[in-house]
Amino acid sequence: MINIDQYKVHQEPFYQAQGDEVALYEAAYAARLPVMVKGPTGCGKSRFVEYMAWKLNKPLITVACNEDMTASDLVGRYLLDANGTRWLDGPLTTAARIGAICYLDEIVEARQDTTVVIHPLTDHRRTLPLDKKGELIQAHPDFQLVISYNPGYQSLLKDLKQSTKQRFTAFDFDYPTTAVETEILAKETGMDRELTAKLVKIGHAARNLKGHGLDEGISTRLLVYAATLIKGGVEPKAACRMALVRPITDDADIRDTLDHAIDAVFA
């Protein structure tokens, strides 16, 4: 039997609500509607899903999608065995059987034909046909599908099909407001508000450059990294350069500008 307990989220993950998304998600879950979370990298999408799984006390199965993923990686496949073959459930199938929340992270990375297998699970049918095995799984009443994607770096080639998009309810995430983000950093790392406010300011400076040489601003996740480094005794300016500036750009002009922003903020 499958050990359901391993998929449970046991400790409460720290999540700072930015609006009424928690209540909305609960409503969507009550109706078992599929959910899509959109937003730039490192803004808290995965954390949100984890938090909701904890709050609803449901197992959570996460699949990180990549471009080599095939439908059978999701659904399951036969494996060669000493005496013939053996069927192995994929993560999606497992989730449908045990009634977990299945979270497909960065769904657009998967090939388009792969994403189609989730269609029957996401409408009124709530079924998953395993054609190779000749089985039709009726999803467990607790099962819910959640996908995430980052519309920021979309190329024309990497977008969800309308037929996929229109099966989901959606949350649009963005980097939190200054006050909330300061709060998040302080709570996440236990650092004082004054210092976290400075980090957030540097984050904003970089986000203003998005589209002017930067594909993506400094994420909340990177800010947390920087705060963690500072907490660990690294000199603040050096920590910021290491955690905030160097990862996001190779452009000398942008680097200089952001380094200057760090100097300006940490007088």
Add this chain to the structure above:
Amino acid sequence: MMDILSLPQEFERYWQKLDCGFPRVAPIFADCMREAWTVLTNAGMDAYIDNARYLGKMGRGAEPILIFLEEWPSVAKSWGEDSLPEVMATVKRMAKSPNSKAIVPFLQSLPTAARRLHSQAQMSDYMVLVLDFMERTTGSVHGIHQTFPSPGLPEFFKQIPVLLHQLALVGLKNWIDYGIQFYNDHPDRQIEYFSLQSADSRAVLQRERHGTLLVDSERKLDMYMRSLWDDDDLLIPYSGDFDESRQPTPYYDKLGIRLPDVYQDDRGLSGLDRYRAALAHIVAHRRWTRAIIADNMSPSQRMAVEFLEDSRVEYLAMKEYPGLRRIFMALHPAPVEDACDYALESGVRHRLAMLSRAILDSAHPYKNAQIIAFSARFHDTMTQSDASTQDMADIAVSFVARTRLQSDNLPKTHFTDTVIDYRDDNRQMWQFIEEGDEEEAFDEERKIEPGEELKGLPPRHYPEWDYNSQSYRPDWVSVYESLHPRGNAADIDRLLEKHAALAKRLKKMLDLLKPQDKVRIRYQEEGSELDLDVALRSLIDYKGGSSPDLRINMSHKTSGRNIAVTVLLDLSQSLNEKAAGSNQTILELSQEAVSLLAWAIEKLGDPFSISGFHSNTRHDVRFMHIKGFSEHWDDEVKGRLAAMEASYSTRMGAAMRHASRYLEKQQADKKLMLILTDGEPADIDSKDGRILIEDARQAVKELDKAGIYAYCINLDPKADEYVKDIFGKQYTIIDKVADLPAKLPQLFISLTK
């Protein structure tokens, strides 16, 4: 002789020794002596007087001795008195040459030179530079005796303050070399150059100057504004250095933010930081200043409001970014409290600058009770809220009232340490209700005269490589781009029909032309390789008893030919000649060849453009647009090609540079520029044939750096002599021009295979 009598005893001896009869020398002699006395040693005094005497007896009037007497002490302070022999040696050399007219300007230039060049070693370099300049520009007859004075030398000395203000010695030397090189045989132009009147003189100066240029740091500053201040505007440079006495300040208006074109590193800050300070100040105004009404205030009240408002926006900016304090503190002057004598000069600026400093710097040394009180009042206001421009006006008016002095009306104003050079002129801070005389100076509308139309594109300027000096001549060539006139498109179709057989052959070659990128196609029943993943899966299916997928092979296909091509046609006069062994002109053959080539490239689907060029001196290079990358090979384009005409000369480098502007912007893996020409680069204003060849070679190097592959198709049978120099191995010579229509597309195909 009255004055002499009043000379102190010890100077009497020097006066005797000077033995000078010019009446203008006597009145200043005593003062000069007093100054010299404090600076020079006894031996130095003797040398000073001896040399002054020499200058007085030289026969060039009173001017040399006057200047020397007045200026030498201050020069000696900087260079040391033992530098005198070297300076005098230079003067003597001038006196012996026809250049004695330059002695006075030379002596006049010494104090500035001494201020700018600090060491004796630099002084020596300067003397060498001056003598070298003199030698090279002094004209001679039959190459033996120097007879004509150097035209540029006196002008040069007059410009020394400006030049040394902006250039280091190395830069000065380069600037001089450039001028001598190009204008040595043209006295009038030489004078223009060395008096900084000609455009290229200023351009070279701009290139050689030290400091941080706005043009070089524009992107960084744009980012600075955008990222730290979430603001965005055009940065427009103005030149402040040609006018020493009235330095313009930064300002902003509807059109953008105006900043000086260069900032030197100064007061421990880099030029970039100074730009950032000026920008931060202006952006802070844009964010926090609301214009207030000016009409009710007196000029001194307005000035006070401006100072305080500047302090307020900086205070707010520093609240946002504390790191700015370091920069502002370094740049803000710290007026000395008792530097201004309130009995003799107006101290309005002085007091305001002190207040401004006191507000910025809490550790200020000022004892003036009003300064301390008002600085405290400012901080009180600011800690309560962000305050407003009007709040500052209130404080300012009361400050002016409290600190007013009778002497504020004196004509002489104390300026020392009161100019805060990174701050803008606050023109956006005021609103005028009544028409005054002040606001008219700004925002003058530029009127376009009725009937005036903008014709064609404005010229683009390109540098040209000068192999003699191994440097670029900045903005040397003007390129005018225009649309080629249209002719009859059917002519081109007729040409293509004529070559129908050739086209068929080409078609076959085009079909064979395999593009480069390999793409894997999976799930093939038949293919070049076994796809292991899929094969394994099929095997499992097979063993498991379900039907296996038979599409277990994969193959490769090539896709995405990614080449952008520019065809650049030389349309110079020589194309009108009949080709050897043919009754067609080279122009007609080129037309046919290009038509076929265009047809072939269009078939392949590569993005390509066609342009033609010819030149009539460096001031008029014509660049004709025949086909752009976004246009198709249609009647419009064919019409332009049909109307092709040839005239003038071949200035190849500039045309290549201009064409590369467009090709560079194409997003293609490979970029190819085909240059079709029938002779070497030449132009009527270029006597030295090598120059344009070397320039074209440099242009090829530039293209290479930009990732563009330049390839020359040369129709000149004698091209071997130069084409290798320009294009290296990237060329073909077509001896039999009649074959061109067949050769050109084939050549293209083989190049891009």
